[in-house]
Amino acid sequence: MNNNRIKAGITVFPGSNCDFDVYYVLNDIFGLNTSYIWHKDKINDMRSYDFIVIPGGFSYGDYLRSGALAARGLIMESLKDYAANGGIILGICNGFQILLEAGLLAGAMLTNNSLRFECKDVYLNVLKDDTPFTCDIKKGSILRMPIAHHDGNYFAAHDIIQDFNKNDNIIFKYCDSAGEPTEDSNPNGSLLNIAGIIGENFNIMGLMPHPERSSEKLMGSEDGGYIFKSIIKYIKGK
Amino acid sequence: MSYEGEKMIKKAFVKVMLKEEVLDSQGKAVLSVLKSSGYNNVKDVRIGKYIELTIDLDILNKSAEGKTYTMEEEIEEISGKILSNPLIEEFNIEIKNKK
Amino acid sequence: MSYEGEKMIKKAFVKVMLKEEVLDSQGKAVLSVLKSSGYNNVKDVRIGKYIELTIDLDILNKSAEGKTYTMEEEIEEISGKILSNPLIEEFNIEIKNKK
Amino acid sequence: MKKQDNKHEKAENKNYKLFGLSQDEYKEIGKLLKHEPDDFELGIFSAMWSEHCSYKSSKVYLQTLPSKGDKVLIGPGENAGVVDFGDGDVLVFKMESHNHPSFIEPFQGSATGVGGIMRDIFTMGARPLANLNSLRFGSHLHPKTPYYLSEVVKGVGFYGNCMGVPTVGGEVVFDECYNDNILVNAFTIGIAKQDRIFLSSKCEVENIVIYVGSATGMDGIHGATMASEEFDSKNNKKRSTVQVGDPFTEKLLLEACIEAMDRKLIVSIQDMGAAGLTSSSFEMADKSGHGMTIDLDAIPLRTSGMAPVEIMLSESQERMLLSCRGENLDALSSVFDKWGLSCVKVGEVIDEKNIKFYYKSKLYKIFDVDTVVNGPVYERPKRKPDYLKKILPIKINNYEIPKNINDIAARLIMHPNIASKRPVFTQYDYTIGTNTIVPPGFSAAVLRIKNEGNGNRLTKGFLLDINGNSKYTYLDPYIGSALAVIECARNISACGGTPVAITDCLNFASPEDPETMWQFSEAVKGIKEAAIKLKTPVISGNVSFYNETVRKEGGNAVASKIYPTPVIGMVGFIEDIDRVVTPYFKDDGDEIFLLGRLKGDLGGSLYMEYFHKDFRQKPMDIDLDYEVNLHNCLRSMINGGYIKSAVDISEGGIFTALTESSITNPDKTLGFVVEYEDKEMRLDAFLFAELEQAFVLTLNNKAKPKEFFEKASFYDIPIKMIGVVKEGVIKINSAIELKSDKIKKEYYSVIKNILSK
Numbered sequence A: 001m002n003n004n005r006i007k008a009g010i011t012v013f014p015g016s017n018c019d020f021d022v023y024y025v026l027n028d029i030f031g032l033n034t035s036y037i038w039h040k041d042k043i044n045d046m047r048s049y050d051f052i053v054i055p056g057g058f059s060y061g062d063y064l065r066s067g068a069l070a071a072r073g074l075i076m077e078s079l080k081d082y083a084a085n086g087g088i089i090l091g092i093c094n095g096f097q098i099l100l101e102a103g104l105l106a107g108a109m110l111t112n113n114s115l116r117f118e119c120k121d122v123y124l125n126v127l128k129d130d131t132p133f134t135c136d137i138k139k140g141s142i143l144r145m146p147i148a149h150h151d152g153n154y155f156a157a158h159d160i161i162q163d164f165n166k167n168d169n170i171i172f173k174y175c176d177s178a179g180e181p182t183e184d185s186n187p188n189g190s191l192l193n194i195a196g197i198i199g200e201n202f203n204i205m206g207l208m209p210h211p212e213r214s215s216e217k218l219m220g221s222e223d224g225g226y227i228f229k230s231i232i233k234y235i236k237g238k
Numbered sequence B, C: 001m002s003y004e005g006e007k008m009i010k011k012a013f014v015k016v017m018l019k020e021e022v023l024d025s026q027g028k029a030v031l032s033v034l035k036s037s038g039y040n041n042v043k044d045v046r047i048g049k050y051i052e053l054t055i056d057l058d059i060l061n062k063s064a065e066g067k068t069y070t071m072e073e074e075i076e077e078i079s080g081k082i083l084s085n086p087l088i089e090e091f092n093i094e095i096k097n098k099k
Numbered sequence D: 001m002k003k004q005d006n007k008h009e010k011a012e013n014k015n016y017k018l019f020g021l022s023q024d025e026y027k028e029i030g031k032l033l034k035h036e037p038d039d040f041e042l043g044i045f046s047a048m049w050s051e052h053c054s055y056k057s058s059k060v061y062l063q064t065l066p067s068k069g070d071k072v073l074i075g076p077g078e079n080a081g082v083v084d085f086g087d088g089d090v091l092v093f094k095m096e097s098h099n100h101p102s103f104i105e106p107f108q109g110s111a112t113g114v115g116g117i118m119r120d121i122f123t124m125g126a127r128p129l130a131n132l133n134s135l136r137f138g139s140h141l142h143p144k145t146p147y148y149l150s151e152v153v154k155g156v157g158f159y160g161n162c163m164g165v166p167t168v169g170g171e172v173v174f175d176e177c178y179n180d181n182i183l184v185n186a187f188t189i190g191i192a193k194q195d196r197i198f199l200s201s202k203c204e205v206e207n208i209v210i211y212v213g214s215a216t217g218m219d220g221i222h223g224a225t226m227a228s229e230e231f232d233s234k235n236n237k238k239r240s241t242v243q244v245g246d247p248f249t250e251k252l253l254l255e256a257c258i259e260a261m262d263r264k265l266i267v268s269i270q271d272m273g274a275a276g277l278t279s280s281s282f283e284m285a286d287k288s289g290h291g292m293t294i295d296l297d298a299i300p301l302r303t304s305g306m307a308p309v310e311i312m313l314s315e316s317q318e319r320m321l322l323s324c325r326g327e328n329l330d331a332l333s334s335v336f337d338k339w340g341l342s343c344v345k346v347g348e349v350i351d352e353k354n355i356k357f358y359y360k361s362k363l364y365k366i367f368d369v370d371t372v373v374n375g376p377v378y379e380r381p382k383r384k385p386d387y388l389k390k391i392l393p394i395k396i397n398n399y400e401i402p403k404n405i406n407d408i409a410a411r412l413i414m415h416p417n418i419a420s421k422r423p424v425f426t427q428y429d430y431t432i433g434t435n436t437i438v439p440p441g442f443s444a445a446v447l448r449i450k451n452e453g454n455g456n457r458l459t460k461g462f463l464l465d466i467n468g469n470s471k472y473t474y475l476d477p478y479i480g481s482a483l484a485v486i487e488c489a490r491n492i493s494a495c496g497g498t499p500v501a502i503t504d505c506l507n508f509a510s511p512e513d514p515e516t517m518w519q520f521s522e523a524v525k526g527i528k529e530a531a532i533k534l535k536t537p538v539i540s541g542n543v544s545f546y547n548e549t550v551r552k553e554g555g556n557a558v559a560s561k562i563y564p565t566p567v568i569g570m571v572g573f574i575e576d577i578d579r580v581v582t583p584y585f586k587d588d589g590d591e592i593f594l595l596g597r598l599k600g601d602l603g604g605s606l607y608m609e610y611f612h613k614d615f616r617q618k619p620m621d622i623d624l625d626y627e628v629n630l631h632n633c634l635r636s637m638i639n640g641g642y643i644k645s646a647v648d649i650s651e652g653g654i655f656t657a658l659t660e661s662s663i664t665n666p667d668k669t670l671g672f673v674v675e676y677e678d679k680e681m682r683l684d685a686f687l688f689a690e691l692e693q694a695f696v697l698t699l700n701n702k703a704k705p706k707e708f709f710e711k712a713s714f715y716d717i718p719i720k721m722i723g724v725v726k727e728g729v730i731k732i733n734s735a736i737e738l739k740s741d742k743i744k745k746e747y748y749s750v751i752k753n754i755l756s757k
């Protein structure tokens, strides 16, 4: 299968602002058949998309709570339907927050424990490699990617974490350059250094770091590109 | 209740607070500022949201299933579904006539 | 008033709202989502902060000049100087016994 | 009696003072109108004749700045300047001050400053690519400095981050002279297609006039006049004028405007900045040579019952005035509707040079556009300040060489003006847009541009830098402001770029003080000379006067004035971004070279200020011809592929240049061993002199090719090996020996400590 036969959708909410960056990576770097999905557009058949990315940004200004208002938008019904049918959804940063607020992933985001916006490079330890998002990465790999967020302090109640452990839902943890999930390497206070999780059916993933900002050598790291490469590999293998 | 022209307007006030077991880093930060400013008798600070909704009772609301709401039910729904995140927050509603 | 061990503990609740004439962009965004979710009878939304202070009355407070405060004066000062920005916000205090 | 009084009141509307007009200006307005102005007329005139909108005290000087060049497409006079970036692309940029609002309310003031400059850029049809900012606060020991720093940085981040525009650079400076007047200057650069630049001047008769964006509220009324008035710290009344920013709405406004522009639905467009609807409508009318009607009843209001003058002066944010052809109104409305913004017809372009205001369905007022727009122009008296008589070249032998020079060097790196600003810029999203090749924290920021949808990668990029040096400007306004231009150029050249054009923000005290006016005229001269030599025309800019506050001190009113503070923003180009050189050392064992010459003049240096508590000396002259030649030499070396790292010498001297080159390497903790002998020069002069015309280099090629040295001799620039890069230690002769890891830790923690106070 040629990459241009793979159809990727990028949702656009008022205030989304990483949509262009994700588009550039999918369309120009990986050569996928990429299009935007405006939050108000009636999507007759979302299932024609091989996967959908909810990009970062400040949907609805991130007012009230990050991601909260976008998660109540009309398009979420179609997205939930898409997800229920096994569709692959990747939520990046604000997209992750939207997935949480919409209940498509478990847990919630609190303000960074620094109470400040944090923009910097972080290291991620890859905990799972048998998912559509990591099948081209080896478990235990350490990836370098930038973060840029104000509310990335992942929180979930005890029972959710227990389920996570049972089902293997934690997919990325913040770590130091040696792969240790230390307190110093946790940029926002996230519970258990959680940087990314995957839903129970392994078709929905959210992460705070930005793979689209680390998919080219010129950007200082190509590690994020492996997430997109994994998705492409998975779709081709289906 | 008060009338504005022909309309019946009410106000609902929704308080949204983080649950006890969720760390309130903003509250903690304010507490430390208060302490360092000499307000030593402040023992704890918690910060939530206060949301004022102005409601026009004349417009009937129907739920998705077509049943008519009372205003109380509607505010309850809005508070639980949109204004707060039940995983981390709890809310509290007060309804007043428009002042 | 309530006692905790030997201590007399009160709670103060401070509501901080943007002044009427100041643009409330949060409230505006929430209103637009409520409307598009079908809550057409909501006419206005304003969002402020709700702050709970736990105060230990046993600890006396002195102002910089050495005069002793009443608790009401202290909360008033904290609200005006630290919890709110008088240029754009106004506040409102309620004091309750600790529940 | 009483009646007479009333009559008198009517004959002279005393409000002119409230509106910030002088009595002469008030009289002039009466003469032009042929009647005593009422409040509406006073409001319009005072806004348009304010320093902020009319540049009445600075115009005669600004006209002397060079503004033409082969790359300049549009110079000063529009919302922003435009340079040709090749292949049909243009870069649009400008810098603007938001000092007074930021002092009153640092979060909202800085946020709306950033919002305002971005509107200036996208008004022209350019998508913003990057923001920079220049921030100045009082002494880091002043109790309010942590608050201002923390809030201003949050405000800048709040707006830029939400807009999705990376903030890739800037400067943060602390000095007592800003204790009562902080400075917030914001810079934005955007990209557009050359054949698709939008101007406010293009509207034609019968076009309709449209208002888009947020509704008009009471915020910021008198903002324009406030910005032009000396600040009275006791005057709380002015505090009601805070503008509140909503970056979310501005993001929608940006997308809606660009979409409407792409669909050719807009003829002409002007953002509402200072003096809101007043300046945007009069500017649009003036520049197009037409007039317009404005129906005040149609203006969307947030607060009911606003008076006409309040509607006209409101500085509510996130609004635009535009004109379109009548038949396009529906299409235009649907674009703005898609983005959830209001889009309202408020008037028409007419075939007479008047603006006619309608209110309550009646003709309310008519203004002749020329009369309002052509305000007074002053050539204010100026006088060389007395204090300069005592500013003489340094007599270095009057000062002893300190014995503890090792400690002094270590402490200098921890000076908040030198220490890393990382805790500031990590609050800005600098990676969004995926164009940032060299992020903040090094010297110039470097960005690439994409060739979307075309497969092949573009190699060209551009460089951005912002600089001011107010202490040197205070000691010698001519040299200090020339130095600001030169320092930008050094940073750009050291990365391998070629300086192309500049924008400026001229922050000064009251122009009514002849000494300030003299400083201003000298500063403009300095910028002019440097800009001519470096071939960087001034294509946009902004003047902020009245940066002074009257403070009560023991019953006396004391004026607290800032140092004259010209800030320069420079843009450079680079043909091949793969050739970009970063300033930090790369590898243990690399030899360190000095390209250029050292003079060792310590006059006015940070070292003199910090350790000898005396910096009031005349800064050394800078040889502009040598400077240009030096940059050409360095660029030719970089283009030849010889250079692994390059950095200029500035604040803190060569000691700081070497140390920063070591500890800013993101992956290693490097250091150096340098041996330098010069019998003519004292050790402290070698270490800490700042006005040196030289660069510190390391080379790619261990073999030290002959061609490399030939370049230096071709340009007749001395080059000398002075040491080697070495892991872990910072060592100079036998005088300095420090541990890199300790210095590195401190260098990165100083600002964090200020922020957490």
Ligand SMILES: Nc1ncnc2c1ncn2[C@@H]1O[C@H](COP(=O)(O)OP(=O)(O)O)[C@@H](O)[C@H]1O
Binding pocket: D052, D053, D062, D065, D075, D076, D077, D078, D079, D080, D081, D094, D096, D120, D273, D274, D504, D505, D506, D538, D539, D540, D541, D542, D543
């Ligand atoms: N110091 C300066 N140097 C060069 N151009 C300047 C300077 N100050 C202002 N200008 C130019 O004068 C024009 C008016 O500036 P300004 O009133 O600040 O713009 P705006 O109306 O967008 O706020 C702009 O084109 C600006 O670039």
Ligand SMILES: [Mg+2]
Binding pocket: D079, D120, D271, D273
């Ligand atoms: Mg403008």
